[in-house]
Amino acid sequence: KKQGDKIKVGFSQAMTTDDWRKQMTSSMKIEASLRPEVDLKISDANNNVARQIEDIEKFIANKVDVIIVSPIQSKPLTAVVEKSIKAGIPVLVVDRKIDGENYTAYLGADNIEIGRIAARYIISHSKASGKIVEITGANGSSPAYERSLGFDQIIKGNKRFTVVSIIHGNWEKESVSAPLKSILLQNPDIEYIFAHNDRMALSAWETAKTVGLENKIKFLGVDGLNSVNGGIELVKSGVLDGTILYPTGGNEALKLALKMYNKEPISKNNILNTIVIDHNNAEIIENQMDKVDQQQAVIESQQGAIKVQEREYASQNNLVRLLSFF
Numbered sequence: 001k002k003q004g005d006k007i008k009v010g011f012s013q014a015m016t017t018d019d020w021r022k023q024m025t026s027s028m029k030i031e032a033s034l035r036p037e038v039d040l041k042i043s044d045a046n047n048n049v050a051r052q053i054e055d056i057e058k059f060i061a062n063k064v065d066v067i068i069v070s071p072i073q074s075k076p077l078t079a080v081v082e083k084s085i086k087a088g089i090p091v092l093v094v095d096r097k098i099d100g101e102n103y104t105a106y107l108g109a110d111n112i113e114i115g116r117i118a119a120r121y122i123i124s125h126s127k128a129s130g131k132i133v134e135i136t137g138a139n140g141s142s143p144a145y146e147r148s149l150g151f152d153q154i155i156k157g158n159k160r161f162t163v164v165s166i167i168h169g170n171w172e173k174e175s176v177s178a179p180l181k182s183i184l185l186q187n188p189d190i191e192y193i194f195a196h197n198d199r200m201a202l203s204a205w206e207t208a209k210t211v212g213l214e215n216k217i218k219f220l221g222v223d224g225l226n227s228v229n230g231g232i233e234l235v236k237s238g239v240l241d242g243t244i245l246y247p248t249g250g251n252e253a254l255k256l257a258l259k260m261y262n263k264e265p266i267s268k269n270n271i272l273n274t275i276v277i278d279h280n281n282a283e284i285i286e287n288q289m290d291k292v293d294q295q296q297a298v299i300e301s302q303q304g305a306i307k308v309q310e311r312e313y314a315s316q317n318n319l320v321r322l323l324s325f326f
């Protein structure tokens with residue numbers, strides 16, 4: 001690298017339609033803005049696998065220094081990640097995984113553990129039928145597979161509980177209501193609904209409301225965002241019984257990518273912490289997250305002020321140069 005050349009980091013984001021992804025991207029941008037040596041390029045695949053493969057191909061062709069990717073699906077993204085590794089560009093996989101081990105490092109919460117935590121929560125809070133409906137994330141994406149796996153491991157060991165039905169959702173609200181409605185009409189004694197994220201859990205609650213069951217059934221989600229209609233708000237308002245925090249890791253991802261670039265030793269699997277958020281701690285966690293958000297806002301406005309000063313400095317410099325010419 002020539003002196004003054006920036007470190008090129010390419011981030012292939014799966015999509016940016018939901019608040020979880022928006023927060024991931026914005027926390028990565030903030031981290032990058034604190035490091036003038038970094039040139040962060042973000043591409044948004046808009047939930048289109050072919051497009052995500054192209055996005056990564058472009059990063060490889062443009063010879064970026066490091067690639068960060070949150071793969072929409074595991075299998076179809078595996079080959080292009082391997083191609084990048086072969087081309088000598090290290091790859092940090094975040095949140096969703098590819099198949100196999102051919103990547104430089106992974107960053108994200110343990111999704112098998114998230115499934116287990118959900119199951120244990122239900123087992124220890126159940127007072128009624130023990131009948132459960134599970135609503136999964138999109139087929140082929142690793143958190144959906146892993147959350148189901150962990151959930152099933154714990155539930156199947158306890159005879160009092162049955163998963164009456166599994167709805168194969170797609171991470172988004174619209175995949176829930178039609179199938180859930182007919183299940184609820186046939187099983188009005190469902191006690192718990194575990195949805196693989198809070199958006200689908202909210203949709204499940206709304207669907208239950210249309211058949212008058214929203215107060216009988218208890219709802220668990222995943223993500224725990226501190227935002228409008230986010231998990232924390234839904235817990236506080238009593239829509240959800242609980243949610244399991246799934247941190248986006250946007251800023252950590254950028255830090256790790258730079259360590260990879262600098263060839264510092266890092267572990268292959270970097271696991272982010274998780275926690276159950278329910279009525280006992282929702283308020284406390286909300287306050288903590290508010291503080292972090294406020295600090296981020298301060299950093300952002302300071303960065304903005306610095307940019308303005310830089311621009312003024314540059315234009316004054318030009319003026320000085322121009323004047324000295326005469």
Ligand code: FRU
Nearest residue numbers: 018020021095143171197246
């Ligand atoms: C956001 C999201 C989250 C979920 C994660 C899994 O796009 O759907 O709600 O926890 O992806 O990868």
